Amino acid sequence: MRGFLVLRVVAKLLMPFMLVFALYVQFHGDFSPGGGFQAGVIIAATIIFYALIFGLPAARKLMPEPLVETMVALGVLIYAGVGVAGLLLGGNYLDYFVLAHSPVHGQERGIFWVEVGVAVTVSGVMTKIFYMFAGRKRSAEEE
């Protein structure tokens, strides 16, 4: 798709808005529809969009494979880490009340980090699956 000037220009114009929308969905998820899962999918969709227009190598430069693979595991670790932090601070596993000086603030902090973990894992997995599918050649071309 390297020759399509309109697509490339429009893609470059759209991508910042998609990313900002993903951040909005992520961090405004407490007040409006959305949350970590949806934001993660939108981030992955942005990268896939970029890969479709500019090619897979360019997307791999933007989001290198080691980073994506780290994100796959990191999100779950963040989520589980919030639970362990609750344990260390004297609560039950995934008990957010102890994470800050007041229970409500603790809840807000816990939900924030949990959602971050979900977004990181989901965007990593979606991007990685796309890389895996798109990185393969047809069986006829291999021979």
Add this chain to the structure above:
Amino acid sequence: MIEELIVIVLLALMAVLTLGIALQRNMYAVVVLSGAYSFLMATALVALDAVDVAMTEASVGAGISTVLLLGALYLCGGEEAKPLTRPWLPLVLALVISGALVYGTLGLPAFSDPMAPINTHVVPRYLHDALKETGVPNVVTAVLASYRGYDTLGETTVVFTAGAGVIALLRRIRRRKDGEQKS
């Protein structure tokens, strides 16, 4: 009334799409039709006030999975082979099962019935106390991340496992290919 009408029109369109998907032999058309199906589903969910689910359906069902399916079709070709035998037995089986499912829905409480068991158990507590207890006005987020935090941890682990599974399956093939090229 108007909401009911919208939902009925959407469901009718989805039924038409399902028939189209079943009859269509070209897989590219099937993928595009199922993307349209997901968008209709998302719209129906918006009409039912389930905006969070609608957002997920639109982004995952219509967006990412359409792209992934098209990528898979690019690898394996887009025409469905004609079945060798007439699939009467699966058809009868599917009809019987769907009949049983429809019969099962007759026993469900009416939609958004306030006296239904699901609306009398913990839901009132979530709706009344979620803001006070968690400071999060969006009850869906509060339930998802706080009250049902364990479930969401499980879901995240499922997503992680899916990613790890795809990596394990596809990477092995690529390595073997590299080995073949070297030899």
